[in-house]
Amino acid sequence: MVEHQLKARGIKDSRILSAMGAIPRHLFVPEPLKEQAYEDHPLAIGYGQTISQPYIVARMAEASLITPSCKLLEIGTGSGYNAAVLSELAKVVYTIERIEPLAEDAKSHLKEIQKSNVFVFLGDGSLGLIDKAPFDVIIVTAASPEAPKSLLNQLAKGGRLVIPVGDALTQKLLRYTKKAEGDFEVAVLDFVRFVPLIGKEGWTL
Incomplete structure (x- = not known):
C-alpha cells in the first residue's frame, strides 16, 4: 500500500508514510471486506458511511502540515x-462522530491498538x-x-x-490557514468525493 498507492502517487512525507505503514487498516473495516x-x-x-481510500487519508494528512x-x-x-x-503524527487527537454505533466501534478499535492519545x-x-x-489542525472527512x-x-x-x-457531485479539497490578522488564506488542493457532513453547519438530513 505504502509503496504502490502512496509513494507512487506523490506522497513524500516520511512521517506520514511511516504512520500509514504502522496502522493495521484491516482492523478498521468490516469482516467481509478485510x-x-x-x-x-x-x-x-x-x-451510509465509508473509510476513505488510503491515498486520500495520506493526502489530507500531508496537506494539514501536522507537527x-x-x-x-x-x-x-x-x-x-x-x-x-493521525495519532502517529500529532500530540493529541480529538475526533467527533455523530453515529453512536460507529463511535463505539472506533473506541474499541483504537483501544485494541493501544492509542491513548485519541479521544x-x-x-x-x-x-x-x-x-x-x-x-x-482540523481535518474534516465529510463534505460541507x-x-x-x-x-x-x-x-x-x-x-x-x-x-x-x-455539493454531492462536485467537491474541492480546501485548506484554510488562519493568519495573524484573523482572516484566512485558502488553497485548493484537489477534487474529491466524500459523504456529506450532516449537522447544524453542514447538510441537514
Whole structure:
C-alpha cells in the first residue's frame, strides 16, 4: 500500500508514510471486506458511511502540515482508522462522530491498538469541540456546502482546516490557514468525493 498507492502517487512525507505503514487498516473495516483493506478505494463501514481510500487519508494528512506538537481535531471518526493514523503524527487527537454505533466501534478499535492519545466524542462535528479549542489542525472527512464558521473560529493562529467543500457531485479539497490578522488564506488542493457532513453547519438530513 505504502509503496504502490502512496509513494507512487506523490506522497513524500516520511512521517506520514511511516504512520500509514504502522496502522493495521484491516482492523478498521468490516469482516467481509478485510481482503480489500489495503486496496486504494473507500470501503463501506455501515450506516451510509465509508473509510476513505488510503491515498486520500495520506493526502489530507500531508496537506494539514501536522507537527508532533499539534493538537488536532478530526470531524467524522467513522471506524477510527484516520484518527489512528493521525495519532502517529500529532500530540493529541480529538475526533467527533455523530453515529453512536460507529463511535463505539472506533473506541474499541483504537483501544485494541493501544492509542491513548485519541479521544472520541459523540456529537455534531460541524460545530467542532469548543471546550478543547483552539486547534492547530482540523481535518474534516465529510463534505460541507461551505467551511463551518464554528470550525474556522476554533483554529489557533496559524492553524489549518482541511475540508472537502461542494455539493454531492462536485467537491474541492480546501485548506484554510488562519493568519495573524484573523482572516484566512485558502488553497485548493484537489477534487474529491466524500459523504456529506450532516449537522447544524453542514447538510441537514
